[in-house]
Amino acid sequence: MxxxxxxxxxxxxxxxxxxxxxxxxxxxxxxxxAERAGLTRRTFFRYFPDKREVLFPQTDEIGEAVAQAINIQxxxxxxxxxxxxxxTVLVRAGTVITSDRQAQRKRQTLIQSSPxxxxxxxxxxxTTAATIESALTTRGEPDAQIIAAxxxxxxxxxxxxxxEGDDNASFAEHVKRARTALRSFDSYSRLPAPVSDP
Amino acid sequence: MxxxxxxxxxxxxxxxxxxxxxxxxxxxxxxxxAERAGLTRRTFFRYFPDKREVLFPQTDEIGEAVAQAINIQxxxxxxxxxxxxxxTVLVRAGTVITSDRQAQRKRQTLIQSSPxxxxxxxxxxxTTAATIESALTTRGEPDAQIIAAxxxxxxxxxxxxxxEGDDNASFAEHVKRARTALRSFDSYSRLPAPVSDP
DNA sequence: TTCGATGATGACACTCTGTGCTATCGTCAT
DNA sequence: ATGACGATAGCACAGAGTGTCATCATCGAA
Numbered sequence: 001m002x003x004x005x006x007x008x009x010x011x012x013x014x015x016x017x018x019x020x021x022x023x024x025x026x027x028x029x030x031x032x033x034a035e036r037a038g039l040t041r042r043t044f045f046r047y048f049p050d051k052r053e054v055l056f057p058q059t060d061e062i063g064e065a066v067a068q069a070i071n072i073q074x075x076x077x078x079x080x081x082x083x084x085x086x087x088t089v090l091v092r093a094g095t096v097i098t099s100d101r102q103a104q105r106k107r108q109t110l111i112q113s114s115p116x117x118x119x120x121x122x123x124x125x126x127t128t129a130a131t132i133e134s135a136l137t138t139r140g141e142p143d144a145q146i147i148a149a150x151x152x153x154x155x156x157x158x159x160x161x162x163x164e165g166d167d168n169a170s171f172a173e174h175v176k177r178a179r180t181a182l183r184s185f186d187s188y189s190r191l192p193a194p195v196s197d198p
Numbered sequence: 199m200x201x202x203x204x205x206x207x208x209x210x211x212x213x214x215x216x217x218x219x220x221x222x223x224x225x226x227x228x229x230x231x232a233e234r235a236g237l238t239r240r241t242f243f244r245y246f247p248d249k250r251e252v253l254f255p256q257t258d259e260i261g262e263a264v265a266q267a268i269n270i271q272x273x274x275x276x277x278x279x280x281x282x283x284x285x286t287v288l289v290r291a292g293t294v295i296t297s298d299r300q301a302q303r304k305r306q307t308l309i310q311s312s313p314x315x316x317x318x319x320x321x322x323x324x325t326t327a328a329t330i331e332s333a334l335t336t337r338g339e340p341d342a343q344i345i346a347a348x349x350x351x352x353x354x355x356x357x358x359x360x361x362e363g364d365d366n367a368s369f370a371e372h373v374k375r376a377r378t379a380l381r382s383f384d385s386y387s388r389l390p391a392p393v394s395d396p
Numbered sequence: 397t398t399c400g401a402t403g404a405t406g407a408c409a410c411t412c413t414g415t416g417c418t419a420t421c422g423t424c425a426t
Numbered sequence: 427a428t429g430a431c432g433a434t435a436g437c438a439c440a441g442a443g444t445g446t447c448a449t450c451a452t453c454g455a456a
Contacts, residue, residue, distance in 0.1 A: 029411090029412065029413090030412080030413070030414090031412085041413095042415090045413090045414065045415075049414090050413075050414075051412095051413070051414090
């Protein structure tokens with residue numbers, strides 16, 4: 001029979017979660033995590049490139065899903081259609097993610113408690129944005145960067161709003177609300193000289 | 199007479215810049231920077247909280263400027279007006295920042311060369327977004343978070359486009375283009391079930 | 397001038413992260 | 427058995443960041 005149940009990676013993640021919850025992220029050392037998992041410090045770093053990563057299991061599933069949806073679209077789809085698809089996928093993903101609000105709230109609280117973790121969280125979202133941007137660029141979309149960035153903003157803000165709200169507004173509703181707010185950016189441009197823009 | 203010219207902070211920044219340019223960010227040790235500046239490792243950390251920060255001198259000037267512009271507006275200004283002000287200030291700031299393209303290109307190349315520096319760069323922008331969001335929230339704007347996030351996205355993407363482009367498009371033109379691209383987010387929502395949305 | 401306070405710097409020790417390298421142990425096919 | 431192989435332990439090391447104390451220059455007051 002195997003030494004233990006052998007899911008070293010899972011054991012490490014569980015140990016980390018328990019210790020972080022008890023003492024906070026910074027107070028917990030990698031050695032402590034490894035020992036609680038019955039392993040060695042060195043082994044920890046064979047499963048995770050660094051200490052933060054033990055809290056971010058996912059590969060960029062959302063970004064991949066969005067890229068997939070973009071690639072499926074017909075060649076002549078314009079930006080409006082592509083964005084519509086992006087939003088659809090994001091709403092689906094966001095709804096799934098926020099299904100167990102209590103667990104996500106705890107996780108989010110932990111992440112927000114440490115600058116290191118906040119930075120890593122931003123990096124993950126940046127990766128998602130990069131994935132989306134790449135898919136859009138492949139299709140020749142000239143404004144891929146800003147579109148991808150805003151899409152991820154919608155995901156993030158709706159995610160947080162869904163978790164923070166005591167009300168029962170759905171993720172989709174928060175996305176819709178945020179999209180509406182974007183209209184503020186489309187007003188008549190009152191810059192130095194309003195040249196021509198009927 | 200003072201030991202040297204005593205601008206310890208400036209000396210450290212210069213030393214760091216020179217060494218980074220010569221050997222890359224990661225290859226340069228804090229000790230090396232300090233010694234080149236005629237100081238000690240320990241002194242370095244008295245001027246900068248960490249190694250990355252030696253490359254990010256600014257206090258959040260842009261965020262403050264935007265917040266200032268927001269606070270000036272009359273009480274009854276709606277989101278469209280506020281966003282207009284935000285854009286105006288961002289365009290001014292962006293134009294100034296991108297005035298010496300060559301220097302900024304070098305700086306940006308260095309930052310992009312290291313994951314640590316990319317993360318820190320994102321953190322700085324997140325700070326700017328937080329400043330703007332706070333100013334908007336103070337005014338009772340319910341969509342402060344998404345508006346602030348998108349505003350910073352405009353700043354960042356236009357900044358990068360301005361630096362990367364060999365053409366002579368201005369920062370303002372890049373912002374305008376990106377704003378136009380945001381219209382894609384305002385299309386009819388074609389989600390699961392189009393319930394009621396005339 | 398001398399003294400004492402003050403602020404900046406040096407010097408040292410220490411913890412923790414992250415990494416390379418080697419040895420060891422268990423498992424499995426032959 | 428035996429040998430190959432994958433996972434883990436064990437060790438050593440560099441570098442980041444921090445706390446603490448000593449030292450030194452400067453400057454105002456007696």
